[in-house]
Amino acid sequence: MERRPGDGSAGDVDYGAIGAGYARHRRPDPRIAAAIDAALGAARTVLNVGAGAGSYEPLDRQVTAVEPSASMRAQRPDHLPPAIHAVAERLPFADRHFDAAMATFTVHQWADLGAGLAELRRVTRGPVVVLTCDPGALDRFWLHDYAPEVIAVEAGRYPPIAVIAASLGGRVEVRDVPIPLDCRDGFNEAYYGRPEWLLERDTRLACSGWSFVEPAMVARFVETLRRDLADGTWDRRWGHLRNTPQFDGPLRLVVGHP
Ligand SMILES: C[S@@+](CC[C@H](N)C(=O)[O-])C[C@H]1O[C@@H](n2cnc3c(N)ncnc32)[C@H](O)[C@@H]1O
Numbered sequence: 001m002e003r004r005p006g007d008g009s010a011g012d013v014d015y016g017a018i019g020a021g022y023a024r025h026r027r028p029d030p031r032i033a034a035a036i037d038a039a040l041g042a043a044r045t046v047l048n049v050g051a052g053a054g055s056y057e058p059l060d061r062q063v064t065a066v067e068p069s070a071s072m073r074a075q076r077p078d079h080l081p082p083a084i085h086a087v088a089e090r091l092p093f094a095d096r097h098f099d100a101a102m103a104t105f106t107v108h109q110w111a112d113l114g115a116g117l118a119e120l121r122r123v124t125r126g127p128v129v130v131l132t133c134d135p136g137a138l139d140r141f142w143l144h145d146y147a148p149e150v151i152a153v154e155a156g157r158y159p160p161i162a163v164i165a166a167s168l169g170g171r172v173e174v175r176d177v178p179i180p181l182d183c184r185d186g187f188n189e190a191y192y193g194r195p196e197w198l199l200e201r202d203t204r205l206a207c208s209g210w211s212f213v214e215p216a217m218v219a220r221f222v223e224t225l226r227r228d229l230a231d232g233t234w235d236r237r238w239g240h241l242r243n244t245p246q247f248d249g250p251l252r253l254v255v256g257h258p
Contacts, residue, residue, distance in 0.1 A: 007070040008085060011050075011109025012157065013208040023053035023075040025186035025206035026105075032056070032131070032185060032251075035177050036102060039129040039255045043100030049088045049120060050106025054080040055185065056131070064098070066091065088116030093123040100124060104131040105187065107164065108157040109208070117167040121256065128168055128256040131177070133158045133189075137250035141189055142238045143198070146228075147221045150188070153212040161252055168256030177251040181244065189249045193241040195234055199226055 007014070036056050040046060048057050051065035053075035067073050067083035076083060086092055088103070089112050101124040103116075110116045120128045135158040138144070144151045165172040183190035188207045191197045199222055204210040210218065228234040241247070 009069040009071075011068075011106070011111070013109065013211055022072065022206055023077075025203055026053070026055055027184045027186075028055040029180065029183045029185040029190075031180050032177060032183075035175065035253055036104070036129060036131060039127060039175070039253055040100045040102065041127055043098075043126055045097075045099045047091075047093070047098040047101040047120070047123060049091070049101065049103045049116070050109070051076075051083050052106070053077070054083075056102065056104050064093075087111075088119055091119045091123050095122055096125045097123045098125065100126045100129065102129040102131075107132055108154075108159060113159050113163070114167045117164065117256075121168060121170075121258070125258070130164055130168075130254040130256070132161075132164065132252055132254060133250040134161050134252050135250075136160070140249055141192060141247075142195070142234075142241070143188055146225050147213075147217070149213045149217050150209050150221075154188075154209045157209070158250075161254060164254050165256070168254070171257045173255045173257075175253040175255065176248060177253050178246040179249050179251055180246050189247060189251065192247040192249065193244060195225060195229060195238070199229075 033056050037058060040058065043061060045062045046058060047064050049066045051067045052072045054065065054077060057063045057065065057080055063081060065081060065083035066086045068085060068087050073083045088110050101120045107113055107130055135155040138151050138155050161174055179189050181193045186203055186206050197203045
């Protein structure tokens with residue numbers, strides 16, 4: 001069943017409640033953008049579904065953005081086209097209308113993944129490019145030790161890569177996307193070498209998984225991480241990550257070809 005709170009959010013979170021600071025923390029990372037750009041190939045027209053504030057929208061192609069949350073639509077910068085108010089599961093476009101489609105950090109929130117991906121496939125002639133996380137690889141990150149509840153929530157939300165591939169049909173490529181140490185896009189794993197950032201409430205709120213766990217659990221996480229950073233426990237165990245240029249974590253690009 002679709003959830004449509006006041007701001008129109010159609011996924012499993014209410015961006016009217018948690019989305020206000022999204023664009024500040026979730027800026028597109030140029031290295032991840034380059035991987036998406038390569039996957040879009042020669043496409044001239046691109047549909048971006050679950051577009052949010054417009055991260056990763058190519059500037060040199062003709063983009064149509066779809067976004068159900070008013071709070072997210074309002075955060076789109078002036079240089080991007082306004083987003084259409086619609087959901088992945090019912091796209092208001094003709095068959096094979098776009099050269100390519102993209103969906104970044106969004107499929108885990110859709111009410112009906114199979115229906116949404118079938119719609120992307122229907123309206124797209126060429127590649128459908130999905131940036132997502134492999135739920136089986138989320139526990140490779142130190143956050144699993146400090147906030148296993150958050151990792152468990154995310155593991156339950158992100159669809160298995162094989163399910164995404166089967167829903168897309170056709171020929172599907174799965175590419176690992178390394179996460180750079182200074183990643184500009186603030187999803188949880190982006191802080192693998194910068195743990196202090198996750199002590200900040202606004203940083204956590206830009207990752208919707210934190211809105212599913214109890215405040216007492218979050219308070220315990222902050223207290224424990226703060227203590228371990230202060231007394232050197234975190235650095236003794238994980239300090240090498242502060243100088244590890246990239247993290248081969250759960251980020252994946254799933255590219256479906258017709
Ligand atoms: C984590 S944000 C990602 C936004 C953007 N793509 C990015 O990479 O920053 C997830 C977005 O998916 C949108 N969304 C949730 N359910 C959706 C659905 N059924 N159809 C389309 N978009 C949806 C949310 O409103 C939200 O803007």
